[in-house]
Amino acid sequence: MKLPWQKTKEELVEKGAEATSKRTLHGLYRIYAFILGFSLTIFVFYTAFFGVFLPMIQIGIALGVLLALSFLWIPAGKASPRSRPSALDTVCSLLALACGFYTVLNNARFIARIPYYSEILFWDKVVAIILIVLVLEVSRRTVGLAMSIIAGVFIVYAFLGGYMPAMLMHRGFTLNKLVDCLYLTTEGFFGSMTAICAGTLFVFISFGVFLQETGGDKRFMDIALSVAGHKPGGPAKVAVLSSGCMGMISGSTVANVVTTGTLTIPLMKKIGYTPEEAGAVETVASSGGQVTPPIMGTVAFLIADGIGVAYWDVVKVSFLPALLFYLTVWFFVDTKARKKGMRGLAREDLPPLGRSLLTCAPMIVPIVVLCTLLVMKYTPALSAAVCCLLILAMAACYKDSRLSLKQLALAIEKCSISMTSVIGVMACASIIVAIMSKTGFLLKSTSIVMLLGGGKLMGIVLINIVMSYVIGMGLPSASCYIILSALGAPALISLGVTPIAAHLLIFWFTQLAGITPPVCITAFVAAGIAGSSPMKTGFTALEMGSTFYLVPFLFLFTPLVNGTPAEMVVTALITALAFYMMVSCIENYLYGAFTPLLRVLCGLTSVCLFFASFTTTSLQTSILMSVAGIAASLAIGFYQKRRASRSVA
Secondary structure, three states, X not given: OOOHHHOOHHHHHHHHHHOXXXXXXXXXXXXXXXXXXXXXXXXXXXXXXXOOOOHHHHHHHHHHHHHHHHHHHOOOOOOOOOOOOOHHHHHHHHHHHHHHHHHHHOHHHHHHOOOOOOOOOXXXXXXXHHHHXXXXXXXXXXXXXXXXXXXXXXXXXXXXXXXXXHHHOOOOOOHHXXXXXXHHOOXXXXXXXXXXXXXXXXXXXXXXXXXXXXXXXXXXXXXXXHHHOOOOOHHHHHHHHHHHHHHHHHOOHHHHHHHHHHHHHHHHHHHXXXXXXXXXXXXXXXXXXXXXXXXXXXXXXXXXXHHOOOHHHHHHOOHHXXXXXXXXXXXXXXXXXXXXXXXXXXXXXXXXXXXXXXXXXXXXXXXXXXXXXHHOOOOHHHHHHHXXXXXXXXXXXXOOOOOOHHHHHHHHXXXXXXXXXXXXXXXXXXXXXXXXXXXXXXXXHHHXXXXXXXXXXXXXXXXXXXXXXXXXXXXXXXXXXXXXXXXXXXXXXXXXXXXXXXXXXXXXXXXXXXXXXOOOXXXXXXXXXXOOOHHHHHHHHHHHOOHHHHHHHHHHHOOOOOOOHHHHHHHHHHHHHHHXXXXXXXXXXXXXXXXXXXXHHHHHHHHHHHHHOOOOOOHHHHHHHHHHHHHHHHHHHXXXXXHHHHHHO
């Protein structure tokens, strides 16, 4: 049996393609799927503008239709037909619609009943069981077995609570109690996570769909080429910019690598980056898109909902950490380029910046308007819905981005299709969180994590790192975050960490599995495109993405997310210098190679600057460390530049 890092190039590229593959439907199936997808998008946008319905109506419609679409578009496996759904898929699709229809029809009765006391009808149980089975299967098809197995384990745990060890014991569920918990109340399928899917998240994913359908990916690439293509190591810097921009709206690092890496990786190899370096740059840049505002994949909505703050409150404190991350990646690619004497692309081969900005207006203006509306405290769903219409209106002004009526209808349908990759895992997460809450597991998990971490903050952080890496091997970052935020965040908060810092820390750690060997699937896919060693690409990506490990500590011990604006900016500036010196030390280059002693001094300077902003030190010590670090950085840079000048002379 081959290990994950022994896959061939073809298998790795195929793995990346599977992340975005859907069936190609024809005939009546295509008409049926189009009606469902188009209608659901119109329904969700209507509620974004005019207000949502009651949870069991809003979510019942969205859940039923999205599950039905999932069985139509997503194959069950490699043997499943690709041009049409199988007979079983058709039955499952119709059952999903029937469940949604039944829920909407019985909404008034569900609201009027007393949870865990009123009578449960036979068909209530049947529909609940069918929904559980359909959700587990859709989750398996979209993200693999891991999430379905975890949800299944929690369902078993709900029934066998009386047979568990003392720390995990509870009274145990009956079938009626499970149906009440997951279906007849707003704790399970009709809870906050599926509500996000049926509203805010749906509209934001539609925002990304409309950007892509009107040529947003090409426009991102044009701006990146205009800004950085001519600089040393230009294609790598283009990858950093374009992959970061696309990654924040795509929601999938693997899909982002497949989309942008096919262009940037060959260009990087052409100008002198090794295949491993080219694959690693694309891997890290694509992964960073998940932590980049204003969209941040899908997790920003979950963080805001989980800690009870406005979506913009999460976004605004995430700008500086994301900037630090991409600055560090930029430092790496720039230092490698100068070290190897690379040049950028010829200016005559690049689009002029002015023309790129002008043609990119349909992409840039809606993003700016989106941020403005969020700052003005409009709801995220309404803000994104307005900007979706703005994208279409502005795209109509440009011939190359204008959508025909047919293209517009298909783009509207695609908004619903894109949600099929999310709904299964979010509904599974709803099962897990509801059972955790009802069995008391959420409270017990805090004690368990505290025990494993020795009751110390650093011990609990280490536990979260390990859990993020292990769970992240089999789950996308959103699913990994949902589980870890329930397990690890309460323990951090109980030790005095602010809720937003605790949740951001866990979110950043969920990105580790994609870049950390031996199971780093994002790096494997990039290696398949680059024709490089997957393991070497993974270790190179780990080096370039080291800030995924370092930045979360800034959330805990510095004012980066909890301080005043001035404190946050000063912290970011000092840390940026620390990361620059760290990169210089790792690459052994700053205007030239270091002497061994100077390289050690450069590393110590980086450490000194990194700890300078920590609130665990006194103010006087922090100021002293900052001044000493800045002075040492300037001295090292001046000395290295003098050495380089003398060697040239």
